[in-house]
Amino acid sequence: MPLRDDLRDGKQTALIAVALDRADPAQRRILRSSPGDPNLDNAGAERIRAVLADTRARDAVEELIEDRCSQALATLEHAAPFPPAAIAVLRQLAAATSRRTT
Numbered sequence: 001m002p003l004r005d006d007l008r009d010g011k012q013t014a015l016i017a018v019a020l021d022r023a024d025p026a027q028r029r030i031l032r033s034s035p036g037d038p039n040l041d042n043a044g045a046e047r048i049r050a051v052l053a054d055t056r057a058r059d060a061v062e063e064l065i066e067d068r069c070s071q072a073l074a075t076l077e078h079a080a081p082f083p084p085a086a087i088a089v090l091r092q093l094a095a096a097t098s099r100r101t102t
Contacts, residue, residue, distance in 0.1 A: 007045050010036020014064070019057035027051045062100065069098040 020031050030051050034044050052058060072094055076087050 007035050007048055008038055008040045014061050015052060015057050018060045018064075019052050019055045022055035022057060022060070023051060027055065065098050069094050 016031060016035060020028060023031060030047050034040060034048050037044065073091060076082070076090055076094075082090070
């Protein structure tokens with residue numbers, strides 16, 4: 001889940017966008033008012049994290065990443081005009097950038 005400092009920065013990430021799309025009106029108010037607040041405290045950050053969890057935004061974003069990665073790998077397999085060595089490196093890059101470590 002996002003760190004409090006990240007939430008204070010108010011970056012409009014895919015995670016926030018998905019949560020906004022899935023949120024009920026009360027949850028939307030939290031997501032529209034709290035991120036980007038330089039005075040956001042731990043309780044405020046926890047409210048945002050609760051909305052992200054309740055809307056299952058992280059699951060949706062991870063599924064989106066997996067889908068896009070699969071599409072890219074399929075394109076490499078069937079349509080990419082690259083030499084085999086370049087395709088191997090691109091496959092490794094796709095795996096490394098789409099794998100969640102935390």
